[in-house]
Amino acid sequence: MVDFTEKMRLKGKAEEDMYFSILNQKLIDALHEKQAKDLGLDHKYFKAEDSTSK
Secondary structure, X not given: OOOHHXXXXXXXXXXXXXXXXXXXXXXXXXXXXXXXXXXXXOHHHOOOXXXXXX
């Protein structure tokens, strides 16, 4: 059986993983926008659906 401290550690790790997942997606989106701008393309066609704000 998992004790309380282990559950709290796992909860903290899950929250950290979610935070960095959202941050990484924002950075990837910004990179795609910059690359599209550098190529003279309309970046809205390359933007992924924002599933992180749901």
